[in-house]
Amino acid sequence: MSELIPAFDWQRVMIDPWTINFSLYGWIALMGFLVATACGLVGNYLILRRMALMGDAVSHSVLPGLVIAFLLTSSRGTLPMFLGALAAGITATVLIEAIHRKTRVKQDAAMGIAFSTMFAIGVLLVSLYSEHVDLDADCVLYGEIAFIPLEPMVTWLGVTLGPVSLVRMGVVLLVVVGLILVFYKELLIASFDEALARATGVNPTWVHYALMSVLSVVIVSAFESVGAILVIAMLILPGATASLMTDRLAVMHGIAVVHAALSAWLGIVLGVWLDCSIGAAMVVGGAGIFTLVWIGSLVARWHRESRGGWGDDRGPA
Amino acid sequence: MSPGNWNRGTRIVALLGIAAVLTSVASAASVSEMVDSNWREQLARFFSMRDASLRFALTGSILLGLSCGLLGSFIVVRRMALVGDALSHAVLPGVAFGFLWGMTKDPVAIFIGAVIAGLMGTTVVSLLTKTTRIKADTALGLVLASFFAVGLCLLTMIQNLPTGNKSGLDKFLFGQAAALGADDIRLMAIVTVCAVSLITLFYKELLATSFDAGFAQVAGIPAEWIHHGLMLVLAAAIVIALQAVGVVLVSAMLITPAAAAYLLTDRMHRMLFLAGGFGVLAGVAGAFFSFVGRGLPTGPLMVIGASTVFTGAYLMGPRHGVVARWWRQRSRAARTERENTLKALYHVWENDGFRDVGVTLADLAQRRRETLDDALGRSRELERHGMASVSRDAVYFTPQGRRRAAEIVRNHRLWELYLTNSANIAPDHVHEDAEKIEHVLGEKTVRELERRLDYATEDPHGKPIPGPRDIHGGLATGANPREGEA
Numbered sequence: 001m002s003e004l005i006p007a008f009d010w011q012r013v014m015i016d017p018w019t020i021n022f023s024l025y026g027w028i029a030l031m032g033f034l035v036a037t038a039c040g041l042v043g044n045y046l047i048l049r050r051m052a053l054m055g056d057a058v059s060h061s062v063l064p065g066l067v068i069a070f071l072l073t074s075s076r077g078t079l080p081m082f083l084g085a086l087a088a089g090i091t092a093t094v095l096i097e098a099i100h101r102k103t104r105v106k107q108d109a110a111m112g113i114a115f116s117t118m119f120a121i122g123v124l125l126v127s128l129y130s131e132h133v134d135l136d137a138d139c140v141l142y143g144e145i146a147f148i149p150l151e152p153m154v155t156w157l158g159v160t161l162g163p164v165s166l167v168r169m170g171v172v173l174l175v176v177v178g179l180i181l182v183f184y185k186e187l188l189i190a191s192f193d194e195a196l197a198r199a200t201g202v203n204p205t206w207v208h209y210a211l212m213s214v215l216s217v218v219i220v221s222a223f224e225s226v227g228a229i230l231v232i233a234m235l236i237l238p239g240a241t242a243s244l245m246t247d248r249l250a251v252m253h254g255i256a257v258v259h260a261a262l263s264a265w266l267g268i269v270l271g272v273w274l275d276c277s278i279g280a281a282m283v284v285g286g287a288g289i290f291t292l293v294w295i296g297s298l299v300a301r302w303h304r305e306s307r308g309g310w311g312d313d314r315g316p317a
Numbered sequence: 318m319s320p321g322n323w324n325r326g327t328r329i330v331a332l333l334g335i336a337a338v339l340t341s342v343a344s345a346a347s348v349s350e351m352v353d354s355n356w357r358e359q360l361a362r363f364f365s366m367r368d369a370s371l372r373f374a375l376t377g378s379i380l381l382g383l384s385c386g387l388l389g390s391f392i393v394v395r396r397m398a399l400v401g402d403a404l405s406h407a408v409l410p411g412v413a414f415g416f417l418w419g420m421t422k423d424p425v426a427i428f429i430g431a432v433i434a435g436l437m438g439t440t441v442v443s444l445l446t447k448t449t450r451i452k453a454d455t456a457l458g459l460v461l462a463s464f465f466a467v468g469l470c471l472l473t474m475i476q477n478l479p480t481g482n483k484s485g486l487d488k489f490l491f492g493q494a495a496a497l498g499a500d501d502i503r504l505m506a507i508v509t510v511c512a513v514s515l516i517t518l519f520y521k522e523l524l525a526t527s528f529d530a531g532f533a534q535v536a537g538i539p540a541e542w543i544h545h546g547l548m549l550v551l552a553a554a555i556v557i558a559l560q561a562v563g564v565v566l567v568s569a570m571l572i573t574p575a576a577a578a579y580l581l582t583d584r585m586h587r588m589l590f591l592a593g594g595f596g597v598l599a600g601v602a603g604a605f606f607s608f609v610g611r612g613l614p615t616g617p618l619m620v621i622g623a624s625t626v627f628t629g630a631y632l633m634g635p636r637h638g639v640v641a642r643w644w645r646q647r648s649r650a651a652r653t654e655r656e657n658t659l660k661a662l663y664h665v666w667e668n669d670g671f672r673d674v675g676v677t678l679a680d681l682a683q684r685r686r687e688t689l690d691d692a693l694g695r696s697r698e699l700e701r702h703g704m705a706s707v708s709r710d711a712v713y714f715t716p717q718g719r720r721r722a723a724e725i726v727r728n729h730r731l732w733e734l735y736l737t738n739s740a741n742i743a744p745d746h747v748h749e750d751a752e753k754i755e756h757v758l759g760e761k762t763v764r765e766l767e768r769r770l771d772y773a774t775e776d777p778h779g780k781p782i783p784g785p786r787d788i789h790g791g792l793a794t795g796a797n798p799r800e801g802e803a
Contacts, residue, residue, distance in 0.1 A: 052459075053458055055458060056399075056461070102631075103580055105393075105579060106393075106396050108397075109396075109572050112572040112573075113569070113572055113573050113624065113627060116565075116566055116573070117569070117620060117621065119565060121621065123616070124613065127613050228565075229406065229462060230462060230465070230466055232461065233459070233462030234462075235458075236455055236459050236462065240451055244451070270470070275473075275474060275477050276471070276477070280466040280467075280473065283462060283463060283466030284463070287459075287467075290463075
């Protein structure tokens with residue numbers, strides 16, 4: 001048991017990754033930050049719309065889309081991957097609707113049935129065509145962010161931008177940020193007041209499907225780094241942490257970005273120290289931050305209540 | 318006969334019998350050298366030399382299908398479908414700790430660790446929803462993924478240990494029924510017996526807390542304890558299923574067979590039998606194809622088996638199935654159409670003063686504002702159902718058709734009068750509503766309406782309401798019998 005947790009070597013854990021090993025850990029940290037930020041921004045909307053588990057459903061469902069895209073085009077190109085994931089994400093959304101609208105099965109059970117079936121098909125395809133598909137079944141679950149720096153570098157106009165999936169993730173993040181900036185008001189209205197949205201000409205159904213499409217693209221670009229299950233934490237943790245601290249959506253986005261940066265850093269610290277999967281360590285770090293904020297909010301509320309103040313009841317309720 | 322009718326003593330005796338059967342199955346499976354002439358071995362001989370592992374795999378799959386199907390039924394009707402998902406991911410750190418306890422893959426240590434971790438997960442979920450404004454779905458997702466990450470960290474740390482022989486631990490992720498051993502099977506049998514016992518002994522309590530929390534409270538049933546008991550057995554069932562199905566897909570074995578059963582019946586005890594049966598079917602199918610496919614992961618195959626059953630129920634279920642519903646809707650729409658034609662015929666006939674001749678197709682077409690061909694088609698449809706007979710250019714009611722037509726018109730006018738008199742709706746606003754209700758009013762409601770309206774004979778627009786005499790043959794004379802009365 002004692003050899004399980006290595007001694008905390010300050011030099012090795014806190015200094016080396018940012019100095020002599022920076023060419024390795026720099027990319028990993030940046031990738032972790034990009035993944036967590038993109039997921040956190042999209043996840044905020046999932047949390048507000050009470051669809052947090054759609055992240056769970058879509059993240060499992062994109063797998064068959066990915067594998068079929070691989071098998072059809074026999075390439076790992078960005079476009080087939082995105083198209084496969086989009087098709088799979090939308091199929092899952094439609095299946096869930098078909099089950100819970102047409103029968104008396106409730107939405108949560110419908111979700112469980114749809115995503116587990118699609119995921120099962122995906123895993124089966126991976127096992128059947130393992131020699132053709134450059135994905136192994138474990139990697140599907142938790143990815144391997146440590147392999148990011150080993151990928152071929154992308155150069156554009158003579159400038160080295162970074163490893164392939166990092167550049168892809170960066171572009172996806174830019175698109176997500178752009179979409180949020182352009183459609184901020186529409187997303188806000190559609191998330192909080194469907195009737196008002198309809199009255200102002202925003203179709204909530206379209207917003208739903210657009211959000212699911214963006215979600216599928218974000219998930220698939222994060223897939224290789226964090227896999228199907230850790231990505232759920234990346235989607236939910238920043239928003240959940242932020243919702244303990246604020247009521248305002250813009251502030252929530254800001255907190256999500258800070259949370260992403262902190263968990264990327266903590267992930268490297270934990271991963272190097274304990275010699276475990278860095279992706280999982282990032283989630284553990286993020287969960288740690290959430291726990292601290294949770295305890296903090298409880299203490300703050302207890303403090304307010306013990307003072308007997310009636311004035312401020314805005315705390316977490 | 319429902320288990321709810323048995324008294325507790327009978328149930329305990331029955332349980333002991335089930336327990337004896339299950340443990341004997343488990344021990345028979347563990348003695349691999351014994352000559353066993355049951356069909357499972359025949360199947361095993363048929364496909365391969367590895368008899369023992371196939372028997373273990375099959376026994377395990379049957380046990381897990383049974384326990385998951387039974388417990389899943391309560392999960393589905395209690396709308397906690399994704400609690401199973403969260404629980405199954407949350408047990409992973411417990412699996413790792415159970416392994417670290419003795420640095421071996423000891424099923425009992427792993428079982429205890431995993432159950433504790435699962436219960437911690439559900440506790441955190443309920444704490445989160447109670448102390449913060451975080452909603453249940455967010456809390457579930459958060460716990461699911463965070464616990465899973467902790468488990469992964471531990472598993473990858475174990476993997477890197479010099480002494481760490483994580484042989485078989487990765488089987489927890491996707492499941493491999495062929496890796497089940499005798500100890501695993503014994504554990505599975507015990508948990509299955511516990512699940513069956515819980516459900517049989519506390520059937521009424523579970524039923525009451527699942528469907529009517531208010532009644533359960535009044536009846537003094539400790540709903541909290543029932544919930545915790547269910548969670549405990551659920552966590553145990555998930556853990557035993559892990560090795561065969563894997564962390565990710567256990568929740569499907571809970572949800573899918575139960576949801577399929579839910580589509581097929583309205584009675585809880587029937588749902589339990591069906592869900593258990595579907596679970597076993599899916600489990601056996603998964604073990605079978607995994608065995609034939611040589612090393613394909615069992616979990617996905619079981620889940621695809623369960624989803625196939627669900628798809629069958631979804632499409633073909635006699636009451637809640639999509640096809641049956643579509644068919645019912647279609648035949649209802651066709652009936653409504655026929656009744657509307659009958660009504661139009663009656664109106665034309667009424668405007669004619671009930672002369673004892675048929676209605677011409679031209680009149681019918683004009684009344685419905687349609688072409689002659691459409692009117693002919695409608696009349697032929699009535700003829701097919703024995704409501705009318707069609708000659709070259711006219712339609713004649715059959716007695717049955719005339720009676721139904723008078724009934725529909727009566728329903729329509731009664732309802733208009735009722736809305737005008739009793740609900741104070743303006744007479745020019747009641748037609749649309751009556752158009753819908755005329756097709757569904759039953760005889761009992763009609764009697765009640767007639768009584769409340771003092772057997773009125775005229776609707777708000779001054780048209781006569783056909784009475785019993787009109788409907789049961791009074792009109793056959795060809796003159797309106799009411800004319801004399803009015």
